[in-house]
Amino acid sequence: MEYAGAVELDPPLDPDEASWVLDVGWTVAADRRVIRPSAATRLDDCVDGLRDLVELDVGLRRYDGAVAAYDARSGELVLVSTRAGRVTRRTLRKARGPVVRDNVIDLAGRRRALGRAVEW
Numbered sequence: 004m005e006y007a008g009a010v011e012l013d014p015p016l017d018p019d020e021a022s023w024v025l026d027v028g029w030t031v032a033a034d035r036r037v038i039r040p041s042a043a044t045r046l047d048d049c050v051d052g053l054r055d056l057v058e059l060d061v062g063l064r065r066y067d068g069a070v071a072a073y074d075a076r077s078g079e080l081v082l083v084s085t086r087a088g089r090v091t092r093r094t095l096r097k098a099r100g101p102v103v104r105d106n107v108i109d110l111a112g113r114r115r116a117l118g119r120a121v122e123w
């Protein structure tokens with residue numbers, strides 16, 4: 004999973020709070036005003052962790068931002084955003100299904116490509 008984007012915090016985190024953010028799968032910038040999902044975190048854990056953070060800080064801190072998550076294997080693109088105390092998850096591009104190819108060749112329709120018929 005590849006992530007791009009960040010969530011801004013106002014007011015910034017205390018050093019004690021920053022360690023708890025790491026436990027829920029997010030990383031903290033040096034100024035403790037911005038958090039980003041860690042690369043090893045699964046998308047569901049990333050969303051659940053952000054929801055936990057927002058729920059714990061209701062009325063104390065403002066979370067505002069968006070993170071795009073791209074799964075290179077499936078091609079799925081998801082946007083996780085937070086604003087006004089809500090965390091939303093929206094699929095921008097669904098995962099590609101398996102490619103189904105028909106291995107049957109219709110030779111009757113390709114008679115000219117096969118060459119002329121042999122006469123005995």
